[in-house]
Amino acid sequence: xxxxxxxxxxxxxxxxxxxxxxxxxxxxxxxxxxxxxxxxxxxxxxxxxxxxxxxxxxxxxx
Amino acid sequence: xxxxxxxxxxxxxxxxxxxxxxxxxxxxxxxxxxxxxxxxxxxxxxxxxxxxxxxxxxxxxxxxxxxxxxxxxxxxxxxxxxxxxxxxxxxxxxxxxxxxxxxxxxxxxxxxxxxxxxxxxxxxxxxxxxxxxxxxxxxxxxxxxxxxxxxxxxxxxxxxxxxxxxxxxxxxxxxxxxxxxxxxxxxxxxxxxxxxxxxxxxxxxxxxxxxxxxxxxxxx
Numbered sequence: 001x002x003x004x005x006x007x008x009x010x011x012x013x014x015x016x017x018x019x020x021x022x023x024x025x026x027x028x029x030x031x032x033x034x035x036x037x038x039x040x041x042x043x044x045x046x047x048x049x050x051x052x053x054x055x056x057x058x059x060x061x062x
Numbered sequence: 063x064x065x066x067x068x069x070x071x072x073x074x075x076x077x078x079x080x081x082x083x084x085x086x087x088x089x090x091x092x093x094x095x096x097x098x099x100x101x102x103x104x105x106x107x108x109x110x111x112x113x114x115x116x117x118x119x120x121x122x123x124x125x126x127x128x129x130x131x132x133x134x135x136x137x138x139x140x141x142x143x144x145x146x147x148x149x150x151x152x153x154x155x156x157x158x159x160x161x162x163x164x165x166x167x168x169x170x171x172x173x174x175x176x177x178x179x180x181x182x183x184x185x186x187x188x189x190x191x192x193x194x195x196x197x198x199x200x201x202x203x204x205x206x207x208x209x210x211x212x213x214x215x216x217x218x219x220x221x222x223x224x225x226x227x228x229x230x231x232x233x234x235x236x237x238x239x240x241x242x243x244x245x246x247x248x249x250x251x252x253x254x255x256x257x258x259x260x261x262x263x264x265x266x267x268x269x270x271x272x273x274x275x276x277x278x279x280x281x282x
Contacts, residue, residue: 002219006256009195014226034256035220038194039263042134046141049217053117053145053190056214 001025002045004033093136098183100153100176102166107157108180111136112147117214118189120181121149122197124220126250126279128156128270131194133263148189150180152200154278156270167281170203177204181212188214198223236276247271 003015012029019027028048033040038049096108109129119141123131129149136147151158153176154167166172177200181189191213193201198221205216216223236243251259251267258264 001222002217004220004256007220009229010220010222011226011229015222018222018225032256034254035195036131036255036259036263038219039131039134039259040255040257042138045219046135046138049119049135049192050141050144052215052217053119056117056190 001027002037002048003027003029004035004037004040005029005031006034007037009035095157096184098180100159100172100179102161102172104153104159104161104166104176106153106159106176106180107151108184109136109149109151110147110184112142112145114146116143116145118146118186119148120177120186120189120191121147122177122191122193122200123149123152123155123270124195124197125282126155126271126274127194127267128273130156130266130270132192133266135192146186148180148184148186150177152176152197154282155274160275160278162275162277164277164281167278170200170207173200174204174207177201178208178212188212190215190217192217192219193221193223194219195221197221235280238276243272243276 001015001019003010003012005012016027019025030037030041030044038045093109093111096110098106098108100106107129109132119135121129121132121135123129128151129136132147132149135141136149141147152173154160161167177191180186191201191204193199193216198218201216201218202223202225205213236246247268250271251264254267259267
């Protein structure tokens with residue numbers, strides 16, 4: 001999950017609580033961004049997306 | 063059919079239409095556009111960029127927006143070199159069809175079926191779903207409907223994927239007042255970010271907002 005620290009539409013505390021209960025979930029908070037993290041901090045987002053996508057390539061097909 | 067290096071379709075159903083563009087039609091590094099027709103006749107506009115042999119990403123935009131939200135991803139050189147980047151316009155949105163009957167938007171089924179159709183028609187092999195806001199709802203609804211086997215993961219961006227209660231939406235329903243719609247679009251875009259977005263991004267979002275007819279906005 002990717003969340004902007006300044007995004008009023010998604011409550012960060014509840015999301016943190018949610019992510020803590022899902023073993024395979026990870027949260028990245030973009031402290032300075034609002035609802036459009038992937039536009040506001042596109043370079044960071046794209047790099048993290050690339051890394052995440054690459055990590056999935058290691059998972060054998062089910 | 064365009065070149066599909068992954069070969070196999072991930073779903074047994076036959077796509078009702080073949081994508082219309084081929085990789086040969088576009089400039090290197092550009093975005094190509096496919097049209098896929100949903101079973102209820104709604105044409106879906108699908109933007110495709112990047113490496114056809116790369117990991118497939120299916121990006122789902124937010125309410126009242128379009129594939130253009132993901133221009134910063136579709137045009138990212140590193141992502142494009144390593145991933146097959148697919149961003150679909152959801153029904154009622156952007157360059158996709160805008161059915162005028164409420165049933166076409168009701169519940170999660172039409173949205174997740176459209177996503178599955180795009181996955182099948184473009185032979186996306188276990189794509190990573192990237193859902194922004196309402197698109198995150200669709201991504202999680204997709205997994206709820208089809209199970210996790212057709213996707214390799216989900217990225218929820220500014221979205222809890224309906225794992226939390228939806229915040230009450232406020233504001234009156236839109237009317238035929240197009241000046242009010244313009245004002246609504248400006249307010250909507252102003253609320254999208256902490257600091258103002260680049261003007262090009264605002265323009266793209268504003269255009270997408272106005273492209274959505276009110277009947278679709280109300281029905282979804």
